[in-house]
Amino acid sequence: MSLDSLKSAVPDYAKDLKLNLGSVIGNSDLPAQQLWGTVLATAIASRSPIVLRELEPEAKANLSPEAYSAAKSAAAVMAMNNVFYRTRHLLSDHEYGTLRAGLRMNVIGNPGVDKVDFELWSFAVSAINGCGMCLDSHEQVLRKAGVDRETIQEAFKIAAVVEAVGVTLDAEAVLAAE
Incomplete structure (x- = not known):
């Protein structure tokens, strides 16, 4: 299971995705921990069993146990935060913004890895989950x-x-089962 296996599974009609997958992961300028933490966190956030199954072993092989755990933590905590803060932002009643969140998110303050790496992973997960508030917040911390x-x-x-x-391969799996 690997990046190459995943690329070979991408159908011909999505050739651009295959090329981009090789480019953004295979030719990335990010340091290994940032790259593979981002890959793992976004594979989890994609909710695609195929993508996660193919990318997780390579990510695990390229991350320390602490970074592996932190990347999974970033995906987990941002799954919660992205829903919460996106909802708070989208509601027309801005009073919700004045209420205490009351949600535990201790891992953000103590992720067990370099804070910049964790913020980058959280940012990438927020991109998938579409939370503008979280994107802005993490981008500002990173900058x-x-x-x-x-x-x-x-x-x-x-x-x-x-x-x-993930979207493409999951759709293909459903269509193949029909």
């Missing part, structure tokens, strides 16, 4: 930490391609 726009864009390119591959 204040000195992360350049190109690095941040690299993370959301990975998110975009991983999500698109």
